[in-house]
Amino acid sequence: MYGAGRGTSCSVPQSSDSDITGIRVSMGLAGHIKGVSLRQGSVWSEMCGKKDVINQEFILRPGEHVISVYGTSKNYFRYLVFSTDFGRSASFGRKEGRTFTAYPDEPGRVLTGIFGQYSFLGLKRLGFKWGQPLVQATMTPPTTKQKTTKESWCDML
Template sequence: MALGIPPGRVLTSQLLPAPQWPHAPSFWMGAYRAHEVIKGWAEGAQAQQDRPVPGLGHRLSCSEMYGSGGGEYFSTSPDYDNDVTGIRVSTGVFGLFKSIQVRFGSSWSERHCASGGTTQEFILRPGEHIIAVYGSHKSYLRYLVLYTDQGRWASFGQENGNTFSAYPTQGWKVLTGIFGQCRLLGMTGIGFQWDDPRVELTTVPTNATG
């Protein structure tokens, strides 16, 4: 099983399917659809210079919040110039999620929720996006698995309690932020913001003519 890893180490690439997925085919269809649409964008952008990117200007989509909830609300600040490039999670005693950080471009957001715990992180490759999430919770968040459009995944914590899954309802959306709630010991809830990728796709230059 691929785990979130201590900061500074390289995560070995993992291919779908990931750990013991108990969900209906609808989840995988949604995640696969997101992967295929984004892949199609990249191929189309390489084939046609200056081709418009589908979906630009569409409204941000937010999932419900998963978990028992309660406590202080938090949300990552919007970043309209950079994609999500990493996730960092700290876990404490009994596997409770203490805190979470999101990396946009080359900069980490502030740490949300409680201090302390053991920290692990997952760094995305250039052009890679998170397109689906699976997790579990009791009174506090216990487990997260992140799936990307390059077929990799990383897990944090241990599965325990009620499970949930989240992915964008529109295939071209990717993870662009998170929100949730915290109490003294850690995270009681988490939700996900989905939108178009922030970084424009590169195109192949027009061939020079002699």
């Protein structure tokens, strides 16, 4: 697990019938990441952590999967970037603190679940579950160089 400290445990396990199709991140006004929810199929999971006032979503395309997560933490998580096998990424928060990069230990594996610990102020620890996708890509990623999608609530301010 990445991050430091202790708190209440939370998890979003792998769905038995759907891959991850979206990511929702909840941010507090102080810049802490409060929680993360995954959409599996068309259903959003419970928040791993707490829900707060700023919620942003990254919706994956059919057949698209998360293949790495980059982020920073400083007592609480401050920044998360989810990157996909289609060359897209979405960032949440502000880069501040110690960095980490998480990715599967074998080729072909994708993000299938998350787990962690949180307190009232935000996520303190976060881990990632990797496994085989349930559905293989239904479309081919773009072959032309495409601008990486970056979505961050900080960019909107």
